[in-house]
Amino acid sequence: MLPEFTLSRPADIDEVLRELNADVVPYAGGTELLLAMKMGLLVPSGLVDLKRIPALREISASESAIVIGAGATHDEVARHELIQAHAPLLVQVEQNVGNARVRSQGTIGGNLCFAEPRSDLLALLAAFDATVLLRSVRGDRTLAMAEFVLGPYWTDRAEDELLVSVAIPRPCPTGAYVKLQVTERPTVGVAAVRTAAGRCRVVVGSVTEVPLVVAGASWDDIDADGIVAQVEPVSDIAGSAEYKKHITGVYVRRAVALARDGAV
Amino acid sequence: MSSATGSAAGSTSEIATTVNGAAYRGSVANRTTLAAYLRDELGLKGTKVSCELQVCGVCSVLVDGRPVSSCTYLAADIDGRTVETVEGLATGERMHELQRAFVRNFALQCGFCTPGFLMMSKALLERNPDPTEDEIREYLDGNICRCTGYQPIIAAVLEAAAELRGVGVD
Ligand SMILES: Cc1cc2nc3c(=O)[nH]c(=O)nc-3n(C[C@H](O)[C@H](O)[C@H](O)COP(=O)(O)OP(=O)(O)OC[C@H]3O[C@@H](n4cnc5c(N)ncnc54)[C@H](O)[C@@H]3O)c2cc1C
Numbered sequence: 374m375l376p377e378f379t380l381s382r383p384a385d386i387d388e389v390l391r392e393l394n395a396d397v398v399p400y401a402g403g404t405e406l407l408l409a410m411k412m413g414l415l416v417p418s419g420l421v422d423l424k425r426i427p428a429l430r431e432i433s434a435s436e437s438a439i440v441i442g443a444g445a446t447h448d449e450v451a452r453h454e455l456i457q458a459h460a461p462l463l464v465q466v467e468q469n470v471g472n473a474r475v476r477s478q479g480t481i482g483g484n485l486c487f488a489e490p491r492s493d494l495l496a497l498l499a500a501f502d503a504t505v506l507l508r509s510v511r512g513d514r515t516l517a518m519a520e521f522v523l524g525p526y527w528t529d530r531a532e533d534e535l536l537v538s539v540a541i542p543r544p545c546p547t548g549a550y551v552k553l554q555v556t557e558r559p560t561v562g563v564a565a566v567r568t569a570a571g572r573c574r575v576v577v578g579s580v581t582e583v584p585l586v587v588a589g590a591s592w593d594d595i596d597a598d599g600i601v602a603q604v605e606p607v608s609d610i611a612g613s614a615e616y617k618k619h620i621t622g623v624y625v626r627r628a629v630a631l632a633r634d635g636a637v
Numbered sequence: 638m639s640s641a642t643g644s645a646a647g648s649t650s651e652i653a654t655t656v657n658g659a660a661y662r663g664s665v666a667n668r669t670t671l672a673a674y675l676r677d678e679l680g681l682k683g684t685k686v687s688c689e690l691q692v693c694g695v696c697s698v699l700v701d702g703r704p705v706s707s708c709t710y711l712a713a714d715i716d717g718r719t720v721e722t723v724e725g726l727a728t729g730e731r732m733h734e735l736q737r738a739f740v741r742n743f744a745l746q747c748g749f750c751t752p753g754f755l756m757m758s759k760a761l762l763e764r765n766p767d768p769t770e771d772e773i774r775e776y777l778d779g780n781i782c783r784c785t786g787y788q789p790i791i792a793a794v795l796e797a798a799a800e801l802r803g804v805g806v807d
Contacts, residue, residue: 375668377648380713404691407709411689420667424714448703472779473757475691477703478710557692 375410379419385426386535390510392421395532399423401444402478404471405487429482429537434459438540443482447471450481460545462566463501466493471557482536490525491558496578497550499586500564501541507534515540518584525582544569549631551624552579560611563624565595565632573632575625580606580617592633597625650713656681657725665712671705672696674712675722683723683752694780697753698722704760723752726759735759738797739790746784753780758794766802770795 380400383389393399400406400420409415423429429444432453439459441450450456451467470476470484470493484494485505499518507514507530514534521529530536548566552559561580568574574588575595581604589595606617653662656679665674675681675698684707685695691706698707699721700714726733735758738744745751754777761768761776768776773794774787782790 375670378667379648380650380667380711403709403711404706407711408690411709422714472691472694473760473776474694474697474704474706474779478705557690 375407376413376416378410378417380422381419382422382425386428386508386537389421389423389426389535390508390533392419393509393533393535397421398532399482399486399535401480401483402446402475404475404479405483405489423480423482423535432456434543436543438542439545441481441539441541443485443536443538444480445482446478446480447476447484448473451476459543460501460541462548462550462564463497463541463545466497466550469493469552469554481539485521485539486528486530486536488522488524488526488528489558490582491560491579493550493552493559493562493578495522496562496576496584497564498539498541499578499584500548500550500566500574500576501546502568503539503541505539506537507531508537509534513537519586522583542569546574547635549628551628551631553620553624556611558611560617561621561624563621563628565592565625565628567632573629575600575629577604577621577625580604580621592629595625595629597622597629600625650716652713652716654715654718654720656715656720657722667711667713669712671698671700671707671710671712671715671720674715675707675720678712681722681724685749685752687749692779692781693750694753694757694777695750697756697780699756699760702760702763704757721756721759723755726755733759734800735762735794735797738793738800742789742793742796744785744789744793750780750782750784754782754790758797761794762798762801766798768794768798 397419398417401423423444429442431442433440434455447467447470451464457464504515505521546566546568550564552562559579562578564576566574572588573592577585601618601622604621606614608614648667649664651664672686675684686708687693687695689708691709696706696708697704701718735755773791
């Protein structure tokens with residue numbers, strides 16, 4: 374059973390910013406927030422619904438970046454023509470988040486702000502060199518993914534800040550993303566992309582507390598064993614630490630092999 | 638201040654909604670889930686609740702045509718929106734093509750997961766009237782059935798899809 378709370382439905386971003394504080398929090402798809410509230414892990418006194426703010430769901434492209442509104446759902450991102458045209462790897466990843474209900478309820482912003490380590494988007498967007506735009510009544514801040522995601526369930530977002538959008542620099546890198554997912558959340562997810570500058574970048578997510586980024590001039594520079602030595606998984610229902618280390622190596626090699634062949 | 642419709646200083650919200658074609662208006666506690674609203678306020682018990690983690694799929698309903706887990710969705714959020722549940726599938730005495738295909742294919746035994754499978758299948762066919770078997774498996778992989786082994790469900794959805802496209806069987 375959910376605890377009691379107030380609920381407001383502002384019509385624009387400025388209204389949201391006036392309401393946010395430590396106790397009154399943004400509420401998007403609720404796929405994480407409502408669960409955490411049911412379990413008593415989060416007990417905000419008020420929720421500010423972001424779903425009725427069209428500006429927060431917009432997806433647009435400029436010369437230099439693809440900009441995705443924080444309130445866009447996984448399904449909306451996957452089906453958007455700009456994303457399909459410029460970031461096919463993101464389409465593929467969004468189509469495989471959770472299940473069809475999580476994709477139609479859950480938002481990209483909620484995924485990033487909750488910072489559950491077992492997230493496909495934390496890893497992929499780090500591989501894309503994406504930045505996040507945070508806004509409060511005090512002003513705007515733009516952060517790189519590594520500056521934003523500080524640890525499990527921990528971001529640099531202040532309590533009065535709203536994540537407005539995510540920007541992916543153009544041209545968006547191509548490559549591959551592979552994951553092992555036996556429970557609801559990924560156990561390990563690996564992105565391997567070639568950046569616009571021609572660098573080879575591998576990002577390991579879900580198995581680590583925050584995404585691990587490794588780069589080199591060529592795919593031969595990516596040392597799978599070296600990456601395995603760096604990850605420190607915990608044993609849980611999805612597998613022992615030893616097993617997770619093993620599959621991390623397997624998935625790094627797979628992602629690199631696919632990216633080498635030029636997959637999306 | 639916030640927009641008139643939803644703004645509530647207290648712990649309730651005013652809603653005006655359409656469920657299975659019928660209009661409802663009233664006040665709901667903010668903490669009421671859509672599943673509880675449908676079952677306890679409207680008496681629509683076809684929608685089931687089980688895992689409450691958005692994993693099993695028995696609580697699936699459609700809001701503005703999109704599938705949601707009604708166990709983890711606020712009733713307050715259906716304000717101004719349209720809800721479809723399993724009770725809305727049939728037209729009078731005539732069952733929906735999906736329901737008839739489920740019966741023909743023995744796509745249910747105990748029936749507990751069936752409303753969820755039917756609503757997810759409806760959402761799928763509305764966006765993709767001619768899905769492949771793989772696409773059906775993919776879309777329904779967030780719904781759990783412990784009786785059928787899934788094969789009859791896939792067969793039923795394929796058959797209903799064909800029928801709805803006018804290339805039907807029976
Ligand atoms: C069954 C299941 C399977 C899943 N599988 C996957 C998976 O395979 N891969 C994956 O990556 N993820 C997975 N997820 C996680 C899913 O992606 C997230 O649940 C979803 O995207 C979160 O978005 P939301 O809109 O529901 O966030 P909410 O639950 O509404 O919010 C989450 C948190 O973020 C805050 N917040 C939300 N929006 C903003 C904003 N714009 N600015 C500031 N703060 C904000 C909220 O205050 C809250 O603390 C799964 C979840 C479930 C339940």
